[in-house]
Amino acid sequence: MKRRDFVKTAIAGSAIACTGSIFAEEKKSAKKPDLVAIHGGSAAEMFEKGIAEMGGMSRFVKKGQTVVLKPNIAWNRTPDFGANTDPDLVAAVVKACLAAGAKKVLCFDHTCHAADDCYKNSGTAEAVAKAGGEMVSGNAGSMFVDQDIPKGVSLKKAKVHKLAVEADVFINMPVLKHHGGTKITCAMKNYMGCILDRGFWHRNDLPQCIADFASYQKTSLTIVDAYHVMLEHGPQGKDPKFAPVVKYQVISNDIVAADAAAVQIFATVAKQYGMGKPYTLDEIPYIGLAEKLGVGTADLGKLNVKRISVA
Amino acid sequence: MRLNFKKMKTLRLFRVIFAILFFAAISLQFFDIYHKLPKIYYMYPPASLQFMPSLLKFLAGVGIASAWAFLAFSGLALILGRAYCSFICPYGILMDIFRKTAKFPAENKFLKKTALGRFSQKNFAKLKYAKPLTALRISFLTLAMLCIAFGFGALLGLLDPYSLYGKIMSAGFIAASETANFSAATAANFGYYGITPAANAAVSVAAFGFSIFLLVLTAMVSAKSGRLFCNSLCPVGTFLGGLSKFAVFSLQIEKDLCVSCGKCERDCKAKCINIKEKDIDFSRCVLCLDCAAHCPKNSISYKINPIYKKIFSKSAQKSEGEKISRRSFAAASASIAAALFGCKKGDEELAKKHSLKVLDGASEYQIDGARADKRLASPPGSISIENFLENCTACQRCVSSCKSQVLKASTTQWGLAGFMQPYMDFSAAFCLPDCHNCSKACPTGAIRFITKKQKMAEKIGTAIFNRELCVVFTDGTDCAACAEHCPVQAIEMIPFNEKKSLYIPHVHEDVCIGCGACENVCPVRPHTAIVIQGLKVHKKAIPFDEKMRLYVPQEKPKTEVSAPKPLDNPFPF
Numbered sequence: 088m089k090r091r092d093f094v095k096t097a098i099a100g101s102a103i104a105c106t107g108s109i110f111a112e113e114k115k116s117a118k119k120p121d122l123v124a125i126h127g128g129s130a131a132e133m134f135e136k137g138i139a140e141m142g143g144m145s146r147f148v149k150k151g152q153t154v155v156l157k158p159n160i161a162w163n164r165t166p167d168f169g170a171n172t173d174p175d176l177v178a179a180v181v182k183a184c185l186a187a188g189a190k191k192v193l194c195f196d197h198t199c200h201a202a203d204d205c206y207k208n209s210g211t212a213e214a215v216a217k218a219g220g221e222m223v224s225g226n227a228g229s230m231f232v233d234q235d236i237p238k239g240v241s242l243k244k245a246k247v248h249k250l251a252v253e254a255d256v257f258i259n260m261p262v263l264k265h266h267g268g269t270k271i272t273c274a275m276k277n278y279m280g281c282i283l284d285r286g287f288w289h290r291n292d293l294p295q296c297i298a299d300f301a302s303y304q305k306t307s308l309t310i311v312d313a314y315h316v317m318l319e320h321g322p323q324g325k326d327p328k329f330a331p332v333v334k335y336q337v338i339s340n341d342i343v344a345a346d347a348a349a350v351q352i353f354a355t356v357a358k359q360y361g362m363g364k365p366y367t368l369d370e371i372p373y374i375g376l377a378e379k380l381g382v383g384t385a386d387l388g389k390l391n392v393k394r395i396s397v398a
Numbered sequence: 399m400r401l402n403f404k405k406m407k408t409l410r411l412f413r414v415i416f417a418i419l420f421f422a423a424i425s426l427q428f429f430d431i432y433h434k435l436p437k438i439y440y441m442y443p444p445a446s447l448q449f450m451p452s453l454l455k456f457l458a459g460v461g462i463a464s465a466w467a468f469l470a471f472s473g474l475a476l477i478l479g480r481a482y483c484s485f486i487c488p489y490g491i492l493m494d495i496f497r498k499t500a501k502f503p504a505e506n507k508f509l510k511k512t513a514l515g516r517f518s519q520k521n522f523a524k525l526k527y528a529k530p531l532t533a534l535r536i537s538f539l540t541l542a543m544l545c546i547a548f549g550f551g552a553l554l555g556l557l558d559p560y561s562l563y564g565k566i567m568s569a570g571f572i573a574a575s576e577t578a579n580f581s582a583a584t585a586a587n588f589g590y591y592g593i594t595p596a597a598n599a600a601v602s603v604a605a606f607g608f609s610i611f612l613l614v615l616t617a618m619v620s621a622k623s624g625r626l627f628c629n630s631l632c633p634v635g636t637f638l639g640g641l642s643k644f645a646v647f648s649l650q651i652e653k654d655l656c657v658s659c660g661k662c663e664r665d666c667k668a669k670c671i672n673i674k675e676k677d678i679d680f681s682r683c684v685l686c687l688d689c690a691a692h693c694p695k696n697s698i699s700y701k702i703n704p705i706y707k708k709i710f711s712k713s714a715q716k717s718e719g720e721k722i723s724r725r726s727f728a729a730a731s732a733s734i735a736a737a738l739f740g741c742k743k744g745d746e747e748l749a750k751k752h753s754l755k756v757l758d759g760a761s762e763y764q765i766d767g768a769r770a771d772k773r774l775a776s777p778p779g780s781i782s783i784e785n786f787l788e789n790c791t792a793c794q795r796c797v798s799s800c801k802s803q804v805l806k807a808s809t810t811q812w813g814l815a816g817f818m819q820p821y822m823d824f825s826a827a828f829c830l831p832d833c834h835n836c837s838k839a840c841p842t843g844a845i846r847f848i849t850k851k852q853k854m855a856e857k858i859g860t861a862i863f864n865r866e867l868c869v870v871f872t873d874g875t876d877c878a879a880c881a882e883h884c885p886v887q888a889i890e891m892i893p894f895n896e897k898k899s900l901y902i903p904h905v906h907e908d909v910c911i912g913c914g915a916c917e918n919v920c921p922v923r924p925h926t927a928i929v930i931q932g933l934k935v936h937k938k939a940i941p942f943d944e945k946m947r948l949y950v951p952q953e954k955p956k957t958e959v960s961a962p963k964p965l966d967n968p969f970p971f
Contacts, residue, residue, distance in 0.1 A: 126968040163832050193591065199883060199919075201597065201801050201830055203432065227595035229583030249586070267891040267901065268878025285879070289921035292875040319951075322882050325942070335968070351970040357952065359965065364951035370899060372876075387971045394969045 119146065121390040122339035124348055128397035130176035130314040133336040138183060140393050141338055147307045148256050150188035155195070155254035156180060156220070158312075159262045159277050160211050162323050163200035169315030169330030170323060172262045174210035176312050176336075180258065181218035192218075195225035195250055196280040199323075202226045223250060231283040238380050239299035241292045246283040247304075256307045259342065263313040263349045264330070265321030268293060270366050272322050273349040274309045274342045275301040275373055275382075298376035301342055309345040311337035316356050318363030331360055343383030344390055346374050406699055410691035413484055420444060421491040428567035428798045431575045431596040433835065440838040445795060447486050449634045450558040451841035457546065458789050458843035465843070475641040478700075479648060482638055483628055483684035489559035490628060490684060492566070493620035497522070497667055500621035522621055528669040530679060531629070535636040542633030549788030551844065552812070552819045557633050560841075562612060564793030565818060568807065569609035571798040575599035597803050600826055605807035605818050624667030629682045639681035648680040648703045649690060655697035662689035662698060744770025748925055755862055757907075761932035763812060769925045774811060774821050775859035775912050775932025778829065779837035779845040782935040790844035792818035796836035802827040804914065805836060824914035824930055831885035831913065854886065857939040859912025859932040861888065863905045867927035870894055870902040878903065880916035880928050887942035889916060889928075892949045903928065904948060908940040 119142040125133040138144055148154055158172035166173055181192045194215050198205040202224060206212040212222050224230060231246040251257060261277035268289075269276055275297050279285050281304065288296035313335035317324050324330060333356045339345040347368060354365035368374060374385050384390065424444035426435065445451065447467045456465035471482040483490045503509040504518035538557060545554035555561035575596040582595040619626055628635040642648070651662075653676050663673040666689055670682035678689075678698075690698040744764045748754075754771040761783055763774035777796070780786035797805045797820050804827040805820040812819050822829065834853045837845050848856065861880070869877045871894075880903050881889040888910035891901035903916075905928070912930050920926035 124969055124971070163830075201833070203594070204801075204830070204832060221591060223586075223591040224582065224595050226597075227579055227582060228598065229579060229595070230586060266878070267881035267889075268876045270876075286919065286921035289877045289879045289919075290869050290873075290923070292873065294876055320887060323885065325887055348971055355965070355968075355970045359963070361952055392971065396968065 119391075120393040121341055122337065122344050122348060122387065123393045123395065124352075125336045125338070125395045125397060127334050129334075130173040130312060130336065131179035133314075133334070133395075133397055134176055134179045134183075134310065134338070136395050136397055137336060137338040140395060141308075141340075144183040144187040147258075147340075148184050148187040148189050151190045152188075152255035153253075154184040154189045154192045154256045154258060155250045156184075156192060156215075156258050156260055157251065157277065157281060158194065158196060158211060158260040159280065160196040160205050160209050161199045161280060163204040163208050164324055165208060165327075166210055167315065167327040167330065168324035169262060169264055169317040169327075170321075171205070171209040171211065172260050172312045173314050174214035176310070176314070177211055177220075177260060178214035178218040180260065180310060181215055181220035184256075184258075185219050189256070192220035193223050193250055193254075194220050195223040195248060197225040197248065197282070197285075198280075225280060228283060234303065236299050236303045238302040239296075240376075240380075241295040242288065242299035245287075245300065245303075248281050248283075251281040251304060257305055259306050259309045261309070261311055261349075262315075262317075263311055263335075263353060264317035264324075265319055265353075265363050267321065269297070269371065269373065270364070271350055271353055271371055273311055274345045275377060278304055294371075294373035295376055297373040298380055298382070301373075301377045301382045302380040306342050307340065309337075309339050309342045311335075311339075311345050311349050313337065313349065313352055313356075316353060318353075318357050318360060329362065331356070331362075333359075341383040341390065343374060343377050343385050344387060346371075346377075347385035347387060348392075350374070406687060406690035410687035413685070413687055416485055417491045417494070420486060421488055421495075424488050425567060425570075427795060427839065428564075428571045429574050430798065431571065431578055431599075432594065433799065433801050443839070443841065445560070445793075445839075445841040448560040448841055449482055449487075449638075450554070450791065451560055451793070454546070454551070454554075454789050454791065455841065455843035458785065460843045460846065471638065472641055475638040476644060477646050479642040479645045479680055479683055479685050480635065480638045481685050483625075483635060484686045487559050487563075487634070489563035489616075490625065492563060493616060493625060493627070494667065494686070496617045496620040497624055524664045525624055525666060525669055527663055527666075527672045527674075528629075530670075530682060534630055535639075538631050539633045539636040549784070550815055551788050551790040551842075552792050552816045555791030555793065555818065557631065558791050558793075559628070559632050559634055561791035561793040562616075564795055565609050566613045566616065568794035568797060569606060569613060571794075572599040572601055572606060597801065597827075600797065600800070600803040600806035600823060602807050602809055604809040608818065624669060625684050626669075628684055629668055629670070635684075642683070643681045644705065645680065645703055646706060647700045649678050649683055649685075649687075649698060650701045650704075651676045651678060652697040652699070655695045657695055659694060662693055665689060665692060744768055744772065745925065746770070752864055752866055754864070757860055757862075757931060759934050759937075761859070761934050763932065765811060769864075769929050771862050771864075771931055772917075772929035773859070773932040775914075775930055776936075777805060777820070777822060777836050777845050778853045778856045778858050778911075778936070779834070779840075779848040780858075780936070781846065783932065784934070786844050787812060787816055787819060788844075789842045790819045790840075791842055792816075792820070793841065794818070794820070795839045795841060796820055796845060799835040799839035801833045801835055802830045804829050804918075822914060822930075824917040826918075828883070828915040828918040829913040854911065855939050855941070857911050857933065857937040859910075859914075859930040860907050861905050861910045861912070861916050861928050862931045863889075863903055863928045865902065865927075867922055867925060868902060869922055869927070870900055872922075874900065876900065877921065879919040879921060883915035883919045884910075885913060885915060886911055886939065890946075890948060906942065906946055909942045909946070911939045 123137045123140045125137045162170040164170040184192045234247045261274045266272035315330040317330040319329045357363040357365040452465045452467035500522040503515040504523040509515040578596045582593040663671045670679040749770045761773040776783045776786035806823045807818045808821045811821045894900040894902040916928045
């Protein structure tokens with residue numbers, strides 16, 4: 088009897104506590120933007136301005152949590168190619184997470200070239216280590232665990248990197264660039280570095296698989312690096328001259344919105360430089376497919392969007 | 399003239415220390431799973447001191463500057479005997495390690511009385527003089543010379559001690575990689591990510607099994623019979639032994655001092671001391687110096703070779719002249735060669751359904767059950783498949799240096815005659831654009847040194863794209879895995895449909911270097927839509943030029959705009 092009473096009160100109590108905290112959260116974030124687009128500074132500088140506008144890193148990272156960053160480090164390329172996420176930006180995010188009280192900040196990617204080359208020559212390994220984060224191998228098969236993708240249309244099961252599964256806070260840090268297959272690669276496409284068997288995606292409707300995985304992977308924050316934007320010869324890059332310095336960044340808690348904003352930035356830059364193709368949103372099928380799965384919205388008009396120009 | 403006892407003891411100690419250090423140094427290359435060995439290791443690789451590899455490298459025309467070791471050790475054999483065998487030969491040193499380990503319980507004062515000690519005493523402690531196996535030795539030396547003459551590198555690699563050692567150590571490389579991966583995975587389960595996993599080792603089961611077999615066989619034979627291999631099968635041992643018959647100085651027993659206690663004969667791992675005759679067969683002596691250092695009567699030492707005391711007679715040095723026509727000669731003359739050279743058949747069903755393109759100069763080596771237009775390629779730096787197969791003794795050094803582990807010991811991919819010669823397995827990995835490790839590692843001249851830049855321009859094969867197999871064609875979905883991995887922009891994505899919403903690969907064949915990235919990542923099964931067709935003789939690739947594009951997304955301004963106009967409002971949304 089006593090036990091039952093106890094359970095009842097406990098449930099009631101926790102329910103009250105939960106609703107209370109939800110209301111509190113809503114109230115707080117009501118005024119805070121869903122998406123911040125920044126233009127004009129260095130990658131780290133833009134991030135600092137942008138995350139402050141989003142409500143600070145403490146809005147996403149709580150004390151004692153393990154934060155996992157997923158930048159794009161897929162290629163053995165130096166930062167000026169725009170093939171990998173800017174290492175200074177990754178370092179700035181590591182620092183911000185630690186300052187917000189994160190227990191540890193881990194960083195990985197399932198690379199396409201040899202992992203040690205990619206980590207080293209992209210500058211990411213050094214930047215992350217200096218900032219106090221830790222690099223983790225994303226290539227060893229033993230690090231991947233089987234996961235179900237309940238909402239998946241094409242992709243129903245996948246071997247996912249354990250960091251992506253176990254993270255308290257997962258921050259997606261793509262780089263915006265051209266891609267021979269999906270035309271543009273950015274936030275959702277960056278998740279191909281979380282899984283083991285990419286070939287399955289390529290042979291089973293790539294855009295659908297990208298959208299399917301986005302419906303599974305919990306993402307606290309998406310930070311799009313568009314400091315360099317590779318307009319042609321993506322995603323590996325041929326020469327830095329195809330990746331002009333355009334100084335953009337997008338920060339959002341909606342991965343689909345981040346991709347939608349990125350596509351529009353890409354088109355603007357492509358027109359401006361006369362390179363690559365200024366794609367429209369409906370030319371990038373995975374954005375629409377993800378929207379259909381309820382991952383987020385591509386209609387930026389529905390969101391609270393802030394634009395910041397850094398002089 | 400003779401060296402005194404103390405000097406012989408010091409010399410033996412020097413031999414032991416030198417051998418251990420040298421063995422450790424040369425073995426490093428097989429445990430370098432993270433490919434972190436410093437540049438200097440590749441500039442002065444211990445493997446360059448190896449006899450047979452340096453001979454092959456010299457005969458392959460690399461030049462005497464990088465292939466002098468065989469001359470140096472032949473010269474040394476004419477002065478001091480087979481110093482190579484105990485100081486430099488890693489296979490010999492490995493046998494010494496096995497023998498020492500087997501003997502250890504019998505000699506250790508704590509283990510002596512135990513069952514293990516008695517077992518060791520009974521089986522391993524004592525050796526006996528054996529008669530020379532001259533006929534066998536000469537026939538294996540002849541076989542080795544025929545292998546060199548006709549370019550049977552892999553067969554030579556089953557006789558050459560360095561290559562046998564390499565085959566054994568390749569199992570060590572696999573074991574080290576697997577251990578690293580296992581520890582990394584275990585540590586990760588406890589939230590520790592400090593251990594870096596190695597690239598998954600390219601294991602071919604038959605080759606790995608053979609390595610283990612060699613290891614066990616070598617351990618057993620050397621524990622029981624010491625340097626039996628060196629004085630029966632080893633062509634290097636026989637050749638240097640022949641020379642050391644005429645060495646200026648040789649180890650001899652001072653007949654007046656010797657009391658025939660037999661210690662030297664029991665200890666002689668080469669089984670070349672006949673205590674009854676008080677004679678050392680110096681042509682079989684591997685120069686371990688144990689006898690001289692341990693002789694209680696100090697009766698063994700270096701002295702002027704008696705034959706020079708009589709007369710300075712003609713030295714019947716064996717010379718291995720330049721061969722005329724090598725592998726090709728054998729291939730043409732012998733029909734057995736057909737079996738040895740491997741006549742694999744590709745998937746015939748597929749060949750019937752699709753017209754498969756085979757370019758001029760394509761390699762003839764197919765893989766069972768694979769697309770018939772897929773052909774094996776030899777690694778960059780090897781000039782041609784012929785040069786590669788003639789000079790490779792399958793020592794596995796390149797395999798352990800290979801960063802992506804695309805190089806793998808073959809079983810029958812190169813035919814039976816190429817057993818364990820490495821091939822590039824693009825189904826497992828691809829040749830990384832920023833790596834030229836194998837060209838730095840190869841000691842025999844099968845793969846010559848090339849810079850990273852030269853490697854990116856050396857065309858070892860051509861990507862052959864079959865449109866009808868491509869997922870863009872069959873399923874109408876995006877892919878471009880091949881194009882995104884191509885390091886030289888040889889694959890261009892061109893519009894597939896009117897709407898230009900789908901793009902399909904097009905291969906610029908002259909630009910392609912044959913690295914295999916496209917084949918490796920192509921998702922189509924069972925046959926990939928794009929395969930590498932190796933070239934018989936490597937070519938120079940043409941670098942991609944923007945003018946080669948079939949599809950230009952935007953008309954570019956005729957004159958280069960230095961800086962684009964800044965936008966009034968940078969935000970498009």
